[in-house]
Amino acid sequence: MKLVRLRKRGQSAWLSLAGALFVSLAGVGNAHADGDAGRGADVFAQECAGCHSVKENKNKMGPSLFAVVGRHCGSIPDFAYSDALKQAGFTWTPSQLDAYIAKPQKTVPGVKMPYGGLDDDKARIDLIAYLASIRK
Ligand code: HEC
Missing domain, CATH: 1.20.5 (Single alpha-helices involved in coiled-coils or other helix-helix interfaces)
Incomplete structure (x- = not known):
């Protein structure tokens, strides 16, 4: 018993x-503030760095992601954005980035980012913590 x-x-x-x-x-x-920016740097290297730099004014196939959190979408002057991203008219907040990174084409229909999306919730939170740390 x-x-x-x-x-x-x-x-x-x-x-x-x-x-x-x-x-x-x-x-x-x-609570994106809980993300681990150090791990996020690794996620960035694996998933995004082939097409994006976090250096200011350095575009690759995709626009520079320097200080992207708080930036208006489609606003890098010398980058040839799709009309979809130029006309979308929102600011990249952590939750907007989270939705976009999970499902780029669904979140911004017509976007020309050849990336299928990142399913792993924790990896996205870490990645966004990293992106939020890249600022002036
Ligand atoms: C195969 C190349 C490629 C990969 C991989 C890629 N991107 Fe992109 N990304 C692009 C391109 C090209 C654009 C511009 C899209 C357009 O103009 O429609 C873009 C646009 C963006 C934008 C909009 C920026 C702005 O100035 O409005 C964000 C944010 C972004 N990508 C984040 C990411 C993140 C985070 C990752 C990794 C998870 C990633 N991308 C992976 C090519 C890529």
């Missing part, structure tokens, strides 16, 4: 731990 009770208590401890984890993971979606 005693053993059974112990095992039950053990199970409910696991359940509440799982519950706590779920709640904290669910909270992460809105």
Whole structure:
């Protein structure tokens, strides 16, 4: 009897731990400040650096992502954006970036960024923390 009770208590401890984890993971979606910029730098190197630089005024196939958080979309003067991005008329906030990086074509229809999207929520949060750290 005693053993059974112990095992039950053990199970409910696991359940509440799982519950706590779920709640904290669910909270992460809105809290980009929790991202790890160091890990985000690695995500950037793997996923984005082939087409984007974070150096000011340095465009590659894609526009420079220097200080992109807070920047108006399609606003680098010497970059030949698609009409979609030039006319979209929004500012890159962390949540806008999150949606865009997850599904570029769905978020900005007609965008010419040949990238399928990054599914991993945590990787996106880290990546955005990194991008937010690249500023003047
Ligand atoms: C294969 C090349 C390629 C890859 C990989 C790529 N991009 Fe892009 N990106 C582009 C191009 C090209 C554009 C311009 C799109 C347009 O004008 O429609 C762009 C545009 C953007 C913009 C809009 C910038 C502005 O000035 O409005 C952001 C933000 C962006 N990319 C972020 C990312 C991030 C973050 C990654 C990595 C997860 C990434 N991109 C991966 C090519 C790429």
